[in-house]
Amino acid sequence: MLYDQQGTDTRDDRLVLRPLTLDDAEACYSWNSDERVTKYMSYSTCTDISQTVNWIKSAMIDKADWNWAFVLKEVNKVIGTGSIGPNTQMKGYWSIGYNLHYDYWHKGYCTEAMRAIIDFAHTKLGVNKICSEHAVDNPRSGKVLEKCGLKFDHFGEYSKIDGSQTYKAKFYKLEWK
Numbered sequence: 047m048l049y050d051q052q053g054t055d056t057r058d059d060r061l062v063l064r065p066l067t068l069d070d071a072e073a074c075y076s077w078n079s080d081e082r083v084t085k086y087m088s089y090s091t092c093t094d095i096s097q098t099v100n101w102i103k104s105a106m107i108d109k110a111d112w113n114w115a116f117v118l119k120e121v122n123k124v125i126g127t128g129s130i131g132p133n134t135q136m137k138g139y140w141s142i143g144y145n146l147h148y149d150y151w152h153k154g155y156c157t158e159a160m161r162a163i164i165d166f167a168h169t170k171l172g173v174n175k176i177c178s179e180h181a182v183d184n185p186r187s188g189k190v191l192e193k194c195g196l197k198f199d200h201f202g203e204y205s206k207i208d209g210s211q212t213y214k215a216k217f218y219k220l221e222w223k
């Protein structure tokens with residue numbers, strides 16, 4: 047399970063999680079150029095693969111963040127990515143984020159991957175406080191959070207990085223005592 051950032055199986059054994067690299071740009075572009083996937087993400091929809099390359103590079107800038115590619119084992123294909131890293135506003139909390147190619151929604155893959163990532167952060171990195179948020183109009187993301195054990199905490203809002211949209215959002219937390 048994820049422990050040394052080498053490729054490793056998730057518990058349900060359908061995915062391998064391994065560190066995201068620039069070689070994954072083409073796969074990532076297949077969904078971060080798709081507005082059905084990007085609508086509620088903080089990044090803007092990519093219209094050229096060079097933007098996806100920059101997206102991967104920016105994800106890697108903060109060395110404290112862990113960014114994984116979700117590889118569907120049966121076809122050896124990258125179908126999504128997920129991350130966990132220290133939250134810049136809520137001291138002591140680590141935030142999670144994820145996105146998945148549209149063709150692979152509603153099969154439990156994101157929940158499977160994020161459960162493994164949260165388990166890794168807690169058991170191997172000693173992270174005891176996790177948080178995330180999703181747009182009120184994007185409840186599918188909230189279901190992933192709930193299936194990963196996070197509980198609703200408060201309402202707020204977040205904006206796209208380019209400032210083009212602000213979303214009313216539900217904020218969630220998971221804490222170990």
Ligand SMILES: CC(C)(COP(=O)(O)OP(=O)(O)OC[C@H]1O[C@@H](n2cnc3c(N)ncnc32)[C@H](O)[C@@H]1OP(=O)(O)O)[C@@H](O)C(=O)NCCC(=O)NCCS
Nearest residue numbers: 083144145146151152153154155156157179180186187189
């Ligand atoms: C958020 C996102 C990753 C969720 O994808 P998803 O496919 O709904 O989530 P999962 O992969 O965990 O699938 C869960 C669903 O699959 C179903 N499912 C099917 N087979 C399953 C299995 N073997 N195991 C678990 N769940 C399974 C579950 O019943 C569940 O549906 P339900 O919640 O209606 O019961 C996806 O919608 C996405 O990429 N959205 C755009 C990006 C985004 O919004 N990111 C988050 C920003 S805050």
